[in-house]
Amino acid sequence: MSEQPSPVKKFTGYHATMMIVGFFAVVVAVNLVMAQFALSTFSGTVVDNSYVASQKYNKWLEQARHQQANGWTVSPAVRKAGKASIAITTTDGAGLQGATMVAIAEHPIGQSEPFEVSFTQAGAGEYQSVQTLPAGRWKLKIVITQDDKNMRVVRDIW
Template identity: 75%
Template sequence: MTGRPTEVKKFTGYHAAAIIVAFFAVVVCVNMVMARFALSTFSGTVVDNSYVASQKYNDWLAEARTQQAHGWTVSPALRKADKATITITTAASTPLQQATMTGIAEHPIGQADPFEISFTQASSGEFHSVEKLPAGRWKLKIIITQDGKDMRVVRDIW
């Protein structure tokens, strides 16, 4: 060992400025990534007019009880060969027969215009969309009708 003392580097204003700039650069990047994720998954709009929605709330609850009394169970929407597939079963766990199903496909954040979608029933009781769904996430607002009873459901499909 030589007896030379080691040189200590000084903390200067340039170091402080670099640390502050790096800190805020990380914060801005994280915020941009989080904003991108937020906008790509949820539009932020639950209802267009909350006052009107509050006036209809009790009617919506009564309609939901009526639909629940049908005893129908609607499966999640699946994508098979670019088409939506949905299964509806009765309270007896049998496929719902002699029913019609129509709906509207909407992009959750409005990147594409909504379009009507119709379904045909297969012998297995599954309902398959006639129209193909473009790639991506879609919200299906569906109306199921059988013997004067109807049910409205919303299903997401990826």
């Protein structure tokens, strides 16, 4: 018994066109998905104008040296009952007492307007925000002042 050979299907211009269109459709779809992920997770620019920032670089280094001379260590910001909580210790490990702390809370991708957050001392070296922070991720630009010493830090809080 002989088998009938199956008919050979021809590769036509239609098939080539569909392969090329399919390839580019996949590339465009992946690019759109990746662009959406990039835009939804981008935390913003470090500086708005790099030329101006380069002119201020030495001044920033000097400020950083002065801040290090204070010997303060600032913990990451954590949420406690919806409020930001930050611990500050001195070189001997004791909590920093009697400092004033204010911050500007910014949404990392600009979905909300920045607002000011004030802090009060909640314990030995622990400072808690007076205002409740809205849900989500926030960048806190904090200024800590005690007598003639000051320190600027940035902390993310989730």
